[in-house]
Amino acid sequence: MMLADWRDAPRAGGLAMAFRAMAYWLVRYRRTWRGTIVVSVANPILFLLAIGAGLGTLVEGPVEGASYLAFFAPGLLAAAALQNAFVEAGFVVNSALRRERIYSTAAATPLEPGHIFAGHLIFITLRLFLSAAAFVMAMALFGLIENIAIALAVTLAATLTGLAFATPLAAWAVTVADFPQLNTVFRFVVMPMYLFSGTFFSVTQLPAPLRAIAYALPLWHGVDLSRTLALGTATLGTSLLHIGYLTALCAIGAMIARITYRRCLHE
Amino acid sequence: MARLNPLILATGLEKTYPARDRKGAPFRAVAGVDFQVHRGEAFGFLGPNGAGKSSTMRMLGGVSAPTAGSLRILGLDPVADGRRVRARLGVVPQDDSLDTQLTVEENLVVYGLYFGLSRRAVKARAGELLEFARLEDKAGERVEHLSGGMRRRLTIARALINEPEILLLDEPTTGLDPQARHVLWDRLFRLKQDGVTLILTTHYMDEAEQLCDRLVVMDKGLIADEGSPRELIERHVTREVLELRFPPGENEEVARKVGDHVEVLPDRLLWYADDGEQALAQATEAGVRPLTALVRRASLEDVFLRLTGRSLTD
CATH class of the missing domain: 3.40.50.300 (P-loop containing nucleotide triphosphate hydrolases)
Known part of the structure; x- marks a missing residue:
C-alpha cells in the first residue's frame, strides 16, 4: 500500500498540524496575492497624499512634536491593521465556517479544531505583516521612515496591533450565525474606535473623561506604539506597556478561540 | 479479509x-x-x-x-x-463543500495535505483519483465551472485521497440528474x-x-x-402492490370500504396483496371505481411508507 507507512507514522506535533491547515490558505492566496499587494501599497499612498499632505497643510503647528503627515501616517497604519484584522478574522472566518464550509471540510480530516484555528491565524498574521510592510514602504516614499530598523519595528508593531484584534475576533466570528451581525459590530464598535484612538488627532486634545476612555482602547496602544517607534520618541516603559496590553489580548483571544472553535466545528 | x-x-x-x-x-x-x-x-x-x-x-x-x-x-x-x-475515514458531505475558486487538482492537493501526505504523493494520488472520477481532463479547471455530477464525483475522489x-x-445523489446518478452508482459499486x-x-x-x-x-x-x-x-409488505387513484377526497372513504391492508397516501391508495390482479378484481366487485389502477412488485419504498408513512403526511 502506497500510504501504509504514512498512516502508521508517529503523530505529527501541533505546529506541523497547524501548517497543514495553513497550506490551504496559501494555495488560495496564490490566486490573489498580486492584487492585494498593489492595493496594500496604493491605498496608503492615496490616503497619505489626500489627508496627510493635502488636508494636513491646514493643520497649524506640529502635533506631538511632528508634522501632521508624520504624526498621522503611523496612526493610520495601526488603524488599517485593525481594519485588515476585521476583514481577515471577522468576515473570512465566519464565511469559512458557514458559507464556504472550509472549516468543516478540514474538520473531517485528522486536523483538530485547534489546528484549524492556529493554521488560519498563522496565515492571518502573514497577511497583516505583508499589509503593514507595504504601508511602511509607502511611508518611506514620503520620507517618513529613517532607516530599515525603524521600518521593521513599525511593521512588527502594526502586525501585533492587527493580531491583538484578529485573535479575539476570530474566536467570536466563528460563533456568529447571521452574517449581518458582523456589519453591526464593524459600524458601532470598530469605526468609533478607529476615529477616537488618536489616529487623526492627538488624544491629549480630548476632554479628560474621553481621554481616559481612549487610553483604555486597544487601538490607542497600537497607534501610540507605532507612532512613537516611527517618530523615534518611544520609551522602553511605555512601549512594553503597549506590547503587554496587545499581547494579552492575543492570548485571551486564543484561549477563547480554542473553546469556540471546538464547539462550532465539533458540535 | x-x-x-x-x-x-x-x-x-x-x-x-x-x-x-x-x-x-x-x-x-x-x-x-x-x-x-x-x-x-x-x-x-x-x-x-x-x-x-x-x-x-x-x-x-x-x-x-x-x-x-x-x-x-x-x-x-x-x-x-x-x-x-x-x-x-473518507467523508462525502451532503453539500460537497468544495472550494469553487480553486481548481479541481488544487482541491485534491489541499485535502491530501490535511492528511499529512507529501506534495509528491498527493500529486500522484490526485492523478489516479481524477481518472477514477472521470475528471482527468478537468484537472486545471476551476470547480465553479463543473456540473453538479462532476462536483459530486470530485467530492468522492477527494474523500478517497487517504485510501480510507x-x-x-x-x-x-441528491440533486443529480438520472445519468449522473448512474455514473455515480457505478463508481461506488467499484469501490x-x-x-x-x-x-x-x-x-x-x-x-x-x-x-x-x-x-x-x-x-x-x-x-x-x-x-x-x-x-x-x-x-413488511406483500409481494405485489395495487395502486389506486381516486378523485381528491375519496381516498379515506374507499379505504374504509376495502379493509386494513390498505395504506392511504395523500395522492393514492396502496393495496398490499400477494396477487395484485386478484385484488383489483375484488375491488371492482366491491363497486370501487378508481381513476387509475396499477399493479406492481413491492419495493423498498413500500417498506419505507409502512414504517415512516405517518411522519410523511405530517
Whole structure:
C-alpha cells in the first residue's frame, strides 16, 4: 500500500498540524496575492497624499512634536491593521465556517479544531505583516521612515496591533450565525474606535473623561506604539506597556478561540 | 479479509443538541440506536428528512460527540481517538463543500495535505483519483465551472485521497440528474468491489436497493427496522402492490370500504396483496371505481411508507 507507512507514522506535533491547515490558505492566496499587494501599497499612498499632505497643510503647528503627515501616517497604519484584522478574522472566518464550509471540510480530516484555528491565524498574521510592510514602504516614499530598523519595528508593531484584534475576533466570528451581525459590530464598535484612538488627532486634545476612555482602547496602544517607534520618541516603559496590553489580548483571544472553535466545528 | 469484530459498533447511541436560545428546548436528533457495520459491507441509513441520519453520520465521522451510548469505529473511540479514526475515514458531505475558486487538482492537493501526505504523493494520488472520477481532463479547471455530477464525483475522489477503509456518504445523489446518478452508482459499486466499506444515507429507495447490502430505516431518531432490502420487503409488505387513484377526497372513504391492508397516501391508495390482479378484481366487485389502477412488485419504498408513512403526511 502506497500510504501504509504514512498512516502508521508517529503523530505529527501541533505546529506541523497547524501548517497543514495553513497550506490551504496559501494555495488560495496564490490566486490573489498580486492584487492585494498593489492595493496594500496604493491605498496608503492615496490616503497619505489626500489627508496627510493635502488636508494636513491646514493643520497649524506640529502635533506631538511632528508634522501632521508624520504624526498621522503611523496612526493610520495601526488603524488599517485593525481594519485588515476585521476583514481577515471577522468576515473570512465566519464565511469559512458557514458559507464556504472550509472549516468543516478540514474538520473531517485528522486536523483538530485547534489546528484549524492556529493554521488560519498563522496565515492571518502573514497577511497583516505583508499589509503593514507595504504601508511602511509607502511611508518611506514620503520620507517618513529613517532607516530599515525603524521600518521593521513599525511593521512588527502594526502586525501585533492587527493580531491583538484578529485573535479575539476570530474566536467570536466563528460563533456568529447571521452574517449581518458582523456589519453591526464593524459600524458601532470598530469605526468609533478607529476615529477616537488618536489616529487623526492627538488624544491629549480630548476632554479628560474621553481621554481616559481612549487610553483604555486597544487601538490607542497600537497607534501610540507605532507612532512613537516611527517618530523615534518611544520609551522602553511605555512601549512594553503597549506590547503587554496587545499581547494579552492575543492570548485571551486564543484561549477563547480554542473553546469556540471546538464547539462550532465539533458540535 | 473477514473479521469477527464489527468495523463499527453503536450501542444505545444518542445525540441531543442544546437549545439554540433560552426559550428553545434541547433537540434530540438521535434517540438511542444500535447497529453494526462489517468490513466490506454497503450499509444504508434510510429515512425521511429529520430522521436523525445526518446526525448519526456526523458522529460516525468523528466530528460530533455522542450524548449517550457507545460508539466504536475500527475498534477506537471516535471522540478520544478522533484523529486516528478520521485518518482512516473518507467523508462525502451532503453539500460537497468544495472550494469553487480553486481548481479541481488544487482541491485534491489541499485535502491530501490535511492528511499529512507529501506534495509528491498527493500529486500522484490526485492523478489516479481524477481518472477514477472521470475528471482527468478537468484537472486545471476551476470547480465553479463543473456540473453538479462532476462536483459530486470530485467530492468522492477527494474523500478517497487517504485510501480510507470506510467511506461515509451523506445523500450522495441528491440533486443529480438520472445519468449522473448512474455514473455515480457505478463508481461506488467499484469501490465496494475493492473492499471499501460504504455507509450512506439516502431517501431514494432505488438507491438503497441498488447499493446497500443491509440498511436500517430511521424515523424520529430511532431505528424502525433493519435488514437487507429483500428481507425488509418480505417482512413488511406483500409481494405485489395495487395502486389506486381516486378523485381528491375519496381516498379515506374507499379505504374504509376495502379493509386494513390498505395504506392511504395523500395522492393514492396502496393495496398490499400477494396477487395484485386478484385484488383489483375484488375491488371492482366491491363497486370501487378508481381513476387509475396499477399493479406492481413491492419495493423498498413500500417498506419505507409502512414504517415512516405517518411522519410523511405530517
